Amino acid sequence: MSISFERTQSIAILGGGPGGYEAALAAAQLGADVTVVERAGIGGSAVITDVVPSKTLIATADAAVAISEASDLGVQFYAKGQDGKPLKPQVAINLTGVNKRLLALARQQSDDMRAALIDAGVRIISGHGRIDGENAIVVSTGPGGTDFDRVEADTLVISVGASPRQLPSAKPDGVRILTWTQLYDMQALPEHLIVVGSGVTGAEFASAYMNLGAEVTLISSREQVLPGEDVDAAKVIEEVFKRGGMHVLSKSRAEKVENTGDGVRVTLTDGRVVEGSHCLMAVGAIPNTAGIGLEQAGIQMTESGNIQVNRVARTSVPNIYAAGDCTTFIPLASVASMQGRTAVFHAMGDVVIPLEELRVTANIFTAPEIATVGYSQQDIEEGQINGVVHKLPLAANPRAKMMGIKDGFVKIIAHQGSGTVIGGTIVAPRASELIYAIAIAAERRLTVDQLSRVFAVYPSLTGSITDAARAMHIVNKGEPAPAP
Incomplete structure (x- = not known):
């Protein structure tokens, strides 16, 4: 028209x-x-220099993880040595080719x-x-x-x-001290990447480079990574980070970052010093x-x-x-x-x-991803709106078991009494795709009962959304849907 x-x-x-x-x-x-x-x-x-290249880098990191974890699904990679015995190959990252x-x-x-x-x-x-x-x-x-x-x-x-954003005490030089727009000039995987800032950008790149095989230290000024995000989601990501070998320094603030010639030195406000090969400054825009x-x-x-x-x-x-x-x-x-x-x-x-x-869906491209829409659990706890929260661990999902997924959950937030879907959080691989169902429900003001009646393929990760909605059936008292 x-x-x-x-x-x-x-x-x-x-x-x-x-x-x-x-x-x-x-x-x-x-x-x-x-x-x-x-x-x-x-x-x-x-x-x-931002969304497209960074998410392409993350896709490569996801592929590296899939290869390294394939043995958990019974898929093994090997080559025969000169004596005929199998050798265990290593996953190698050609960062120049990736960039x-x-x-x-x-x-x-x-x-x-x-x-x-x-x-x-x-x-x-x-x-x-x-x-x-x-x-x-x-x-x-x-x-x-x-x-x-x-x-x-x-x-x-x-x-x-x-x-x-650039700090006078940590001026990016494009060689050792980098912004996220300068990462793609590196010719090889950093031996030890120090990431200053544990917001969305810092967490995404820390996750990606850890999964590509680099040693990573994440400096977070808050008590948890991803401050301001769903607490349960941030907890899952921090546990995954630590299990993967990342050094997470909570309640730490960088005072100064220096290029030492063959590496970087990060001085914290409490006097501690962290040394690495490169430093990514992810302190906002x-x-x-x-x-x-x-x-x-x-x-x-x-x-x-x-x-x-x-x-x-x-x-x-x-x-x-x-x-x-x-x-x-x-x-x-x-x-x-x-x-x-x-x-x-x-x-x-x-x-x-x-x-x-409240209608905007957002996603953090860590591994696993975090997707959100609408009201959060914190909003309910702070009394911003009358709501009920139900969280379903992803590990209980049959498709997740088949795929070897152990971390994550589906969380649905509904209005108290009417059962209208007003928000949700998903932590899972491809959470950015899964959140769409909850986003539609929130946009169209569907109740949890209406959401639960939509057929989900069995087995599928989306089945956790309908399962969580069914578990909230008691929320719907047949009252008119509100206008949150």
Whole structure:
């Protein structure tokens, strides 16, 4: 379905990451004259240096684990020695080959996205852009900022993303002290990788490099890894980390990181010193909003530099919208994409469903993965909403037993009385796929009884979702579903 306008609306988008890309496609579909300004490549850092390459690296780590654990399923690898006796081969990681592949995949994804925009009729300008008032983007397209292009439009969409946060006492050098965008230049697996920061990014890379065979030390300033996540889920991941040989230093904070020439030295605030071959700084991100004219345009921002947006991605300036990690909303690629589409739909008068944080699914790509949606158990315990929680260990699932899965669980959260599904947490291999069933239930306000009546294949990991829902049958008292 298309919308007809008396005149063609024009939309200019600063940043071609997930938010800008989806905004451009949506605007083109609705018949707008669309221009995208991007300095690095369509897809932005999410595709070129962040999400796509990191998850490709994690896929390689998963494959290494599958090979190393195959003997548990009765699959054995061996080669015959000169005496005819079997030799036990070792899993070897060609990190140069791995990094070459993942960067090639990232570039291919960027090229595919660029081609899709061109096919849709979107104009693409390569260069550094900044906002000039409420209706224009000025682009520096030549070397040294000598050439300029000016794009005027009815609506502007800002989607400039974020960059790794850097600390003065641990300045990344791209050789020994690294951000997550610099990891892919390593030619060999680090002998001992020290990861500073146990949030999502730190935990994902710590998990991946441990499973690739590196010695890993994870420095966490909190009592548990993944602070802010489901406590049961974080506990499972920390147990897996320690069982795999990772050194987890809880309640520890890095004060200084130094390149010693042939390694790194990390000094903690309590005086302890940790030495390794490389250090990954995973201490958060800062929005790329400095120096691009946002303040001059009257756009409200937080002290951290994030752009204030409402639920339709609109800023304090009526015709300027923003999407992605540069905003105050959840920093996820999927959210950026939805914000981009929502912004365009709202600007062009199409049907809009305002974004709601409780409807967002999120996933942490550790091994096993952690997927969440809606309310958490902590929300229930803190009294934010009346709810009931049921957790079912994955080890009881027949398919999990067949696959040799020992760690993980399915947790469903339902509204007290009506039994309406209002949230869930899954810890499992491919939890990112399994959470979709609970996300649909929460989105469509299904009860646990309705969820339990959906046929799950037997045997399957999804069977744990219906089993958990059946166990909550007593929750449903036949009351009308609430609007949480």
